[in-house]
Amino acid sequence: MATFNNGINGGFNGKVGSAVGYQLNGKWVMRGLPKFSPKNKKGSTNQKACRSGFTKMQHFLSPVIAFIRVGFNLExxxxxxxxxxxxxxxxxxxAQDANGEIDCAKIHLTYGNLIGVENATIAIDDTGFHFSWANNAGNNWIRETDQVMVMAYTMEHQRCYYKLSGARRNEVKETLEIPLQEKGNEFHIWTSFIADDRAQISMSNYIGSFIF
Structure with a gap:
């Protein structure tokens, strides 16, 4: 069932017959539902591999959706x-091979052309992960106010901990607290910088995997 917005002449949300209406970037759009032939429903080997890769990526990104909404917002x-x-x-x-397997080192959780995190190091204690990095702002004082974004993601348990607006670039350190219940779990970690006015963002850097 669909609901109309602003009367019969406005956009609509939901399904009407073979069409679906929804709002995208402030505009009302409509798309038709896909039609699958019996052959396509069964799927060729390549189609099955593609669908498997799609499912794996969907599963991987689901826990970090709040992070990528910021990380890929500009793009x-x-x-x-x-x-x-x-x-x-x-x-x-x-970041996926022909079998749909994910390579975390090639995953990007933020997308942009701002200068990213350099010379990152991580120390670990019972509090969590302690990050440090080089102040690569140069003589550009605006870049000194960029904020670090950090993500720690345990793929085995599908949980993540993150900061969207961390320390400034020129502060060169940040701490991400992790609950003690995660002790012994492996975390994959990414870092990035976002401009203070949110008008620019860097490509994320994969720091590596660490046991908490």
Missing amino acids: SKLRQMSAHNVAKSYNMLN
Whole structure:
């Protein structure tokens, strides 16, 4: 069932027959539902591999959706797509092999051209992960106010801990607290910088995997 917005002449949310209406980037759009032939429903070997890769990436990104909504926000506006779909498309193309297996070192959770985190190091104690990095702002005082973004993700348990607006670039350190119940679990970690005005963001850097 669909509901109309602003009367019969406005956009609508939901399904009407073979069409679906929804709002995208402030605009009302409509798309038709896909039609599958009996052959396509069964799927060729390549189609099955593609669907498997799609499912694996969907499963991987689901816990970090709040992070990628910020991380891919600027690029999503340029492409007029949702941040989730841009992140999924980019990472399926660049961070999955032919079997759909994910390479965390190639995963990006933020997308942009701002100068990123350099010379990152991590120390671990019972509090969590302690990050440090080089102040690579140079003589640009605006870059000194960029804020670090950090993500720690345990893929085995599908849980993540993160900061979207951490310490400034020139403060060169940040702490991400992790609950003690996660002791012994492996975490994959990414870092990034976002501008103070949110008008620029860097490509995320994969720091590695660490046992808490």
